[in-house]
Amino acid sequence: MATVLPFKGILYNPEIITDSADVTTPPYDVIPPGEQQAFHERHPNNVIRLILGQSTPADTPRDNPHTRSAAYFREWMTQGVLKQDDQPALYLKAITYAHGESSVTRYGLIARVGIEAFEKRIILPHEKTFSKVKSERLELLKATHCNYCPIFSLYPDEGFILGTLEAAVDKSQPAVDFTDEQGHRHRLWRIIDPAVHARVTAAMQDKRLFIADGHHRYETSLNFKKHLQATDPTFNDQHPANYVLMYLCSMSDPGLIILPAHRLVKGLGAEEMQKALNRSRAWFNIADYPFAADNRKTVEKQFLADLEQGVASQPIGIYTRHASVFHLLTLRSGVMEELFGGELDPALQQLDVTVLTRLLFMTILEFDQQRLDDATRFGYASTADKALAAIDSGDFDAAFILNPTRIEQVQEVAQKGLIMPRKSTYFYPKVRSGLVMNTLAE
Template structure:
């Protein structure tokens, strides 16, 4: 039984913050160091100071990004820059955005959701997480006692819960309405009607929730609850830490898009890459796309078109630093069943990211779990062009270009209680931080 209820949200005071675009950001985990600095300089009250406060060489146990985040939060609350709502509310969020020449709108509900351990099969993950990231986020939560960013989850909406909310707001003006740097329009409506609250809560009770984005934040929320249970004598069933801030969208929303999560790898030299490509020929049909500086754009387009054209086989593109050729790997029939049939469910074997992780990274390149868990040696990009540019610049050594995971694959993996490799999906667009916050204090 999913517990989805209204809460007293914390929002920027519109009398002080006139344009939410000045203070909102994407989630912390997709913000580059350059973007972090830009958001920090954009506005003195930008939410970056809360979700990703910059580190300093002089950081100590009592003065560090987490303690500075907490100090900013309390200061902004005292100054009225952030204000807690007087009444519990649900929030309807709409994001309109262009994609491949079309315009889409995705709707979502922002609410507090009761925490449930994964084994209860009420809230389901689909990806593994980085232990280092979880520990870092836990320290932030211990310092701040606040949910800064909603977890992005999906649910089956046969009963039309979002339609009910859209009808409830009608033609009323949103309380937040702005366009961000990516030309995405964000609108937020506050819903105070207790009758609508009851209808939503009752309708969500029989739903399973699938975490789309925010696995680290959800697991951290579970750990924080356990931490309070063990350390706070006043902790009880009514404590706010039993819930977490969540954005809920329908699995069938036409505005729901999954982009690929291309892998960017460090510490793989040209010789290592060439040896690995040689080994791949045992398991893949390998095509080469050599290029010169003059014909690079045309060859790159041809390479990427070929990657996305074969819907029947798992395909992986490879590009190495200072290597003037793109390689396209197409998996041979029966390989994953032969190698991993006894240890991996068919739902996992069919995923391109599983082929990449288990066959290419672990079996061919020899990566162990420690290497796969080292977030300093692996990066991600949802845009193939940017991924390839990061190799040209030398920021990374090798790019592995993937096709996107399909929503039905996510559902199947989650329903079976399985988990995909880390960053198997990139649900687009991301849910903004800084629109609604939630305190975890009584």
């Protein structure tokens, strides 16, 4: 089913860039403005200039972050800062990071993957996207004709594919080896053996791929392909834009971690939130955790512990900047089936993000689709402390704290052809931008 192929990757030239930590970043959509500026200042060749360039009041259709990205890319290729490999390769990526008290390593294959419409059920999404984000990313792709960061996808595997890749790089030194600003160690190996390429490509042919992170970029690649089909008379089945750069991770990899995607919301006033809490009592049991300055940390710890322990009851925590109290909402048995059984599959009813979106946001707070699709109103945090801090700082008005979605839930939803609400998962760590790039130009 899936077409997974080697390609001539574009990498930073180690003769010029001695530390890849200086020039690579997380994906564009998890970089806040402060970090964006820091990456710009860290190195003149940092990939931030390609994936998330700075806007200016003087920007025009001919001079803007997207056109400047294309100019930087051409300049760096000419200067030799970026260099395309001479031979097609598959790239094995390892990231080692701390999780709890342990050190964990996750492996992924970076390859070129044939773009398929979702209707073919070869590459499967699991969550909705923001239309504005897709249009912005499409303009970048039109200007640059390059994948700067791979889409993070998952595949079912009993170990054959990863075992094949690991054996191919056994005891060899990685082409890239560095530690990033979070203390995560990144290693990357080139695999140029055609026999290994053939085994991996053959093994992937009966796989379905599940998009873990990068839905916007994948849909943008679909739209870019359609754009070229409509505007380029030379476009054919051999064009590079029939493919997209992907990072492929086995679903059984022990280093695959999903963190929560806590919701942060702007534009919720005290009166609106109080009315929502009152209405919520029809479907939730609500426990309140009031606190003062001297016992805030103790109360917060208990609140989060109770949230985690109540996972079977699909609990949702709420904290607003209008009151010194945490609220823990526990869903009553049978509510989702009673309210949405006629329109939502059981696999969706069992997701905490569905309870949040359909019951809290749409039914109780009466958010319409326009409000839900307004990316400027929403923020996301992968840890509870960051979510709560965003309320204390006044950046957002309310935080909705969730337990993480489980990998088996992602797989069930995707296999059924269903779609989760936006930002239902936060796969951790993210895949680094700038490690390997893929040109879409002929």
